[in-house]
Structures are given as structure tokens and as C-alpha cells.
Amino acid sequence: MQDTPISRPASFCDACAIRNRAICADLDDREIGLLNGIGRRRDLAAGEQLMWEGDEAVLVANVIEGVLKLSSHSADGKEQILGLVYPSDFLGRPFGQTTPYGVEAITDAHICVFERSDFDRFAREHPRLEHKLLERTLGELDRTRRWMVLLGRMNAEQKVASFLLEMADRLGLRTAGGPMRFTLPLSRQQIADVLGLTIETVSRQLTRLRNEGAIELPSRREVVLRDPADLEARAG
Known part of the structure; x- marks a missing residue:
């Protein structure tokens, strides 16, 4: 299956609906301009796969619109949904070599996607983004732990x-x-x-x-x- 075509408007960060909540929220205008230069917008149809579990980690992305699921498969092929991602959530594994889960759109979705190598380089050069990434990761870890404890009880x-x-x-x-x-x-x-x-x-x-x-x-x-x-x- 061919990937949905990717496009880059001239200045899509300026009109981004989730900019104030996304991982790039703390960047100044100059940094946003640089990030805009390495990002692309991409539309996903419901049911379209963005990342495959175990594949090389090529992409990372911000969700702008829509809902996607994170899932893994057992040895017998049974799917286990690990979580859902919503607008302003971040997808992918920066600084990692493989993708730990599959990512599939469960509604029509609009995302801002980056080549992982470009994003990693940008994050290393811009500590505020790197800090936001760590903060977001820890927040998601806390959310997941809390959800697991609650569901167990x-x-x-x-x-x-x-x-x-x-x-x-x-x-x-x-x-x-x-x-x-x-x-x-x-x-x-x-x-x-x-x-x-x-x-x-x-x-x-x-x-x-x-x-x-x-x-x-x-x-x-x-x-x-x-x-x-x-x-x-x-x-x-």
C-alpha cells in the first residue's frame, strides 16, 4: 500500500491548532521556524498504519487531529491495545532504533511528522525541546502507571x-x-x-x-x- 502523500505548507506551525499544547510549545519563533523546516504534514485515513511494531524507528510525529491507537501483538497474533493518542500527543521513539509498538489511525487523522534522525539532531541542539520531550515522556509514564493501578482495582x-x-x-x-x-x-x-x-x-x-x-x-x-x-x- 502506498503511503498517503506528504505535504509541507509554507508555514504550517503558525496556524497549528495544538501548538500551545504540543511538544514544541516552549520554542521561540526562530526555533519554530527551524522545526517547521524539517516537519511535514500528513493525513491518515481511519485504519491506516503509521508505524509497525519492531520496525526501524524512522519517524516521530505530533498528533494535530484525530485519534490513533498503540498496539502490540502476541505470539499467536492477538492484538493488545496499549493506549490511545489524541491531539497534541507525541508519537514515536526519539533516540531509539526500533519502534516498540504499532501505531494505527482509528479515526481520520492529521499529523505533523518528522524524520527521526532530523528530530533527534534538532532536539540535541535545542535543550528546551529536549526538556519538553523528557517532561512529556515522564507525564505519559505517570499516566500509564496510574491507569494500570486503577484498572487492576x-x-x-x-x-x-x-x-x-x-x-x-x-x-x-x-x-x-x-x-x-x-x-x-x-x-x-x-x-x-x-x-x-x-x-x-x-x-x-x-x-x-x-x-x-x-x-x-x-x-x-x-x-x-x-x-x-x-x-x-x-x-x-
């Missing part, structure tokens, strides 16, 4: 409620106040895989939350969090 209702709240957070919706509507980027089977549940359990919990007024389910993929406070109480 939660029952099914707590897991599903926590997942919905986490998704609203990562999509930037929980600051808006009131009911929050979004489209689930994962199928119910994928949600079950992430949470360590069966698809039947996920469906039962969503139905229960709907029947008890915490959420609405306008369609199979659409969710409205009607009562976030109730969901937080359920999540524990």
Missing part, C-alpha cells in the same frame, strides 16, 4: 465510567461544563480489550449507565455524558 462499572471520563478529558471536553457529546473512536470490542473485559460486559455496563441516566447513547458510537459528577462517583 476496579470493577466493571468503575472501569467503563473511568474510560468515558478519561476520553472526555483527552478530547478536551471536560472544561466546557454540562453534558458532553462525543463519538467513540473504538468499537465495543476494542474498549473491552483496553479495559480487560468482555464485549458483553462493556455493553451491559453502557446500557446500565444509560438506563440510570448517567449517559445517553444516540447511536452505537455516540455517547453523551449527561451527569459527569455521577460518573465520577461511579468511577470511585
Whole structure:
């Protein structure tokens, strides 16, 4: 399969929607201009693979729009979803030789992509970016550890409620106040895989939350969090 064509607008950093939240947020205008010179914009269709587990680490990227999944495969070929990445998240392994996980778009996505060797060189020459990279990495490590501990202690209702709240957070919706509507980027089977549940359990919990007024389910993929406070109480 041919890769989606990559383009570089003349000055795409100037209009970047996630610039203030991305890994390049602390760079000055001169540094942004230099980074702009080595970056490319790329569109991904839902289902398109960006990186393959175990391959040479050729690219790194910032997510501008869309949601992508990180996954690994067991010896028998079963996929394990390791996490999701959202707008302003950073993808790839700077200073590494191989890619530790596969990366696939689960919605249509727009990313800013860099050749890893170019990005590594730029990071070494610009300590503020290197510091931001370390800060972001440690933050993601803390998030992952916290999520693992919580999932290990939660029952099914707590897991599903926590997942919905986490998704609203990562999509930037929980600051808006009131009911929050979004489209689930994962199928119910994928949600079950992430949470360590069966698809039947996920469906039962969503139905229960709907029947008890915490959420609405306008369609199979659409969710409205009607009562976030109730969901937080359920999540524990």
C-alpha cells in the first residue's frame, strides 16, 4: 500500500491548532521556524498504519487531529491495545532504533511528522525541546502507571465510567461544563480489550449507565455524558 502523500505548507506551525499544547510549545519563533523546516504534514485515513511494531524507528510525529491507537501483538497474533493518542500527543521513539509498538489511525487523522534522525539532531541542539520531550515522556509514564493501578482495582462499572471520563478529558471536553457529546473512536470490542473485559460486559455496563441516566447513547458510537459528577462517583 502506498503511503498517503506528504505535504509541507509554507508555514504550517503558525496556524497549528495544538501548538500551545504540543511538544514544541516552549520554542521561540526562530526555533519554530527551524522545526517547521524539517516537519511535514500528513493525513491518515481511519485504519491506516503509521508505524509497525519492531520496525526501524524512522519517524516521530505530533498528533494535530484525530485519534490513533498503540498496539502490540502476541505470539499467536492477538492484538493488545496499549493506549490511545489524541491531539497534541507525541508519537514515536526519539533516540531509539526500533519502534516498540504499532501505531494505527482509528479515526481520520492529521499529523505533523518528522524524520527521526532530523528530530533527534534538532532536539540535541535545542535543550528546551529536549526538556519538553523528557517532561512529556515522564507525564505519559505517570499516566500509564496510574491507569494500570486503577484498572487492576476496579470493577466493571468503575472501569467503563473511568474510560468515558478519561476520553472526555483527552478530547478536551471536560472544561466546557454540562453534558458532553462525543463519538467513540473504538468499537465495543476494542474498549473491552483496553479495559480487560468482555464485549458483553462493556455493553451491559453502557446500557446500565444509560438506563440510570448517567449517559445517553444516540447511536452505537455516540455517547453523551449527561451527569459527569455521577460518573465520577461511579468511577470511585
